[in-house]
Every structure is written in C-alpha cells, then in structure tokens.
Amino acid sequence: MSRVHQIETAGAPEPNKSDLRHDWRRGEILELFELPFADLIFKAATLHRRYFDPNEVQLSQLLSIKTGGCPEDCAYCPQSAKYKKETGLEAEKLMDVEKVLRDAKKAQEAGATRYCMGAAWSRPKDKDLDQVIEMVKGVKKMGLETCLTLGMLDQQQALRLKDAGLDYYNHNIDTSPEYYGQIITTRCYQDRLDTLGFVREAGMKVCSGGIVGMGEGRDDRAGMLETLATMEKHPESVPINLLVQIEGTPLAGADELDPLEFVRTIAVARIVMPMSYVRLSAGREDMSDEMQALCFLAGANSIFYGEKLLTTPNPAGNEDLKLFERLGIRPKS
Ligand code: SAM
Ligand code: DTB
Numbered sequence: 334m335s336r337v338h339q340i341e342t343a344g345a346p347e348p349n350k351s352d353l354r355h356d357w358r359r360g361e362i363l364e365l366f367e368l369p370f371a372d373l374i375f376k377a378a379t380l381h382r383r384y385f386d387p388n389e390v391q392l393s394q395l396l397s398i399k400t401g402g403c404p405e406d407c408a409y410c411p412q413s414a415k416y417k418k419e420t421g422l423e424a425e426k427l428m429d430v431e432k433v434l435r436d437a438k439k440a441q442e443a444g445a446t447r448y449c450m451g452a453a454w455s456r457p458k459d460k461d462l463d464q465v466i467e468m469v470k471g472v473k474k475m476g477l478e479t480c481l482t483l484g485m486l487d488q489q490q491a492l493r494l495k496d497a498g499l500d501y502y503n504h505n506i507d508t509s510p511e512y513y514g515q516i517i518t519t520r521c522y523q524d525r526l527d528t529l530g531f532v533r534e535a536g537m538k539v540c541s542g543g544i545v546g547m548g549e550g551r552d553d554r555a556g557m558l559e560t561l562a563t564m565e566k567h568p569e570s571v572p573i574n575l576l577v578q579i580e581g582t583p584l585a586g587a588d589e590l591d592p593l594e595f596v597r598t599i600a601v602a603r604i605v606m607p608m609s610y611v612r613l614s615a616g617r618e619d620m621s622d623e624m625q626a627l628c629f630l631a632g633a634n635s636i637f638y639g640e641k642l643l644t645t646p647n648p649a650g651n652e653d654l655k656l657f658e659r660l661g662i663r664p665k666s
C-alpha cells in the first residue's frame with residue numbers, strides 16, 4: 334500500500350464522540366442540507382475516510398423470494414395487491430429453498446458478499462418462517478452474509494431469526510414521521526419502529542433507510558435521517574432508495590428529485606451516521622455514472638448488485654465493475 338493511501342485512510346477505528354452522535358436535531362440536519370455543495374461533500378468525505386476505506390464498496394445482492402399480492406398499500410410499491418389491476422403484477426408463492434440457494438451461489442460467484450431475500454408480506458406467518466429459515470441457513474453455509482426483509486416482525490419471530498443465524502434484518506422507515514401518512518395508510522410509523530426495536534433487542538444488525546423522490550420536501554428527507562440518526566444505536570446499514578416510478582402505482586408521475594439533492598441526502602446520511610454503511614440502493618438505473626461517482630464521493634459505500642432488484646431492473650454487474658474500475662473502487666471482500 335502506498336504511503337499516500339495509508340495517510341488518507343488511516344482513520345481512527347475508535348469512534349470520536351463528537352462524530353458519533355445520537356442527539357441530532359432536525360434543524361441541525363437541515364443546516365447540513367443547506368451547506369454549499371463543496372463544503373457538504375468535503376465534510377462527508379472527511380468523515381467517510383475517517384471510518385472507512387473510501388475506495389471500497391460493499392456489494393449486496395437481492396432476490397424476491399415471494400413476489401406480489403401484499404395487503405399493504407405503500408404508494409411506491411408494485412407488489413401491493415391494491416394496485417394489481419393497474420400494475421398487472423401477478424402474485425407468486427414463496428420460492429423453493431433449492432432455487433434460492435442456486436441464485437445465492439451465482440451472486441457469490443459474481444462477487445456479492447451479502448445476500449438479501451425480500452418477501453411481499455405485511456408480516457410473515459410462523460409457518461412461512463420455517464422455510465425462510467432454511468434459506469438463511471443454506472446461504473450462510475456458503476459463507477455469505479444474510480439479510481431478510483419480510484415486513485413487520487414480533488419479538489418471538491425476531492428471536493427465531495437471530496437463532497437461525499440471520500445477520501441483518503431490513504425494515505425501512507421510508508420517510509419522515511410527518512410524510513409517512515401520505516405514503517402508507519395500512520400501518521403506522523410506530524409499527525416500523527417496533528419491528529426495528531425487536532430486531533435490535535434480538536441482537537441482529539439493523540438495515541434501515543428510506544426512499545426519496547416521493548414528492549416529499551427537504552424537511553422530510555431531514556426528518557427521515559433524524560429518525561435513523563437518533564436511534565440508540567445507528568442502523569449498521571442505511572439504504573437510500575431513489576423512487577423507481579412504476580406505472581400503475583400512485584407515485585408514478587411524481588416530480589423527479591434534483592440529482593444533486595439526492596447526492597446531498599447521501600452526504601448528510603454519511604455525516605449523521607458516520608460509521609454506518611450508506612447504500613446507494615434502488616434507482617441506479619436512472620443515475621448517470623457521474624451522479625453515482627458523486628454519491629461515492631459523498632460517502633455511499635454499498636450498492637445493490639446484480640441485474641434485478643425485487644421486481645425492477647438494476648445495472649448489470651459488469652457495468653458496475655467497469656464503473657468501479659474507472660473510479661479506482663474495489664468491491665469489499
Ligand atoms: N414487504 C416488506 C416491507 O415492506 O418491509 C419487504 C419488501 S419491501 C419491497 C422493501 C423496501 O423496498 C420498502 O420498504 C421500500 O423502501 C423499498 N421499495 C419498494 N418499492 C420501491 C420503489 N418503487 N422504489 C424504491 N424503493 C422501493
Ligand atoms: C431497500 O431499501 N431497497 C430494496 C431492498 N431494501 C429490499 C428494494 C428496492 C425495490 C425496488 C423496486 C422493486 O424492484 O420492486
């Protein structure tokens with residue numbers, strides 16, 4: 334390793350108290366959003382390299398193990414049964430364990446280190462959890478990190494998943510508490526926080542973030558980050574999704590977010606949660622290489638990898654690797 338590289342990334346592994354805060358106020362977060370762009374990116378990049386190698390990006394691959402037919406009404410989601418007539422998305426049953434394991438193996442061979450399995454459920458039934466646990470065990474045996482996103486959990490279910498060896502549970506808060514009611518009416522913000530509490534108490538790592546570009550204001554983007562950054566322990570993984578607009582869902586046709594505002598959101602997430610992985614999540618198909626490069630500069634250090642998210646396309650793996658090469662980024666091993 335060159336001396337220059339050592340100096341640049343020789344960050345203190347121990348958290349500095351003034352960096353790692355849990356008492357962020359909305360106004361302070363908004364002040365970060367309002368900084369001149371260069372100042373904001375510099376601040377975020379400085380923290381990024383204090384705690385991470387800025388030239389390393391973690392790769393997570395997703396699979397929808399149970400698609401469509403969901404009873405919730407999330408306005409962005411093509412998998413809600415409520416918009417089925419408009420989206421034409423057919424509900425499928427839970428996938429076979431073997432098929433999931435074959436896909437996980439391919440993801441690993443392509444370079445992913447974490448495998449995330451998602452189900453279009455409001456909450457899993459205990460019977461379904463038996464089959465999902467077999468998937469987790471099989472994927473873990475391959476040496477991949479495991480992540481599930483199955484909707485709300487109760488305390489017992491969280492403990493069962495922990496016992497099965499699950500590493501991460503993903504459950505997004507999606508937006509600010511104030512804007513949430515505009516997006517979902519079938520469950521409330523507190524339900525989400527309760528599930529995250531059970532996941533944390535059970536001893537699993539938390540993956541939680543949200544979506545921007547849903548017509549929310551900057552105050553809501555700040556409010557979403559405030560909720561995450563004031564948790565007793567920050568989520569280890571923070572996915573920031575740019576809305577993928579899907580024909581037939583209520584959010585199709587929403588005003589597009591200024592790409593630089595998206596980059597600002599990534600930078601602010603990096604600043605308020607300096608030790609978390611900030612994932613550039615859904616929406617990369619609509620981002621230029623230059624926009625993604627700015628996001629990495631602003632502190633994003635994880636992506637969804639592989640040509641499909643849950644139901645929508647994602648850039649092909651070789652395209653991502655080409656971009657990494659141009660930027661001197663290495664996939665995290
Ligand atoms: N049903 C479970 C739940 O909602 O918790 C798990 C699967 S759900 C599809 C996982 C997350 O995907 C949602 O919380 C949301 O943040 C994200 N998501 C869904 N549709 C999206 C879209 N069209 N654009 C961006 N993100 C989306
Ligand atoms: C997350 O924050 N984003 C992912 C994952 N966690 C489950 C899902 C994105 C879904 C995008 C729309 C689709 O493919 O259906």
Ligand code: SF4
Nearest residue numbers: 403405407410413453
């Ligand atoms: Fe269901 Fe999850 Fe889609 Fe909401 S985001 S409709 S809970 S699959």
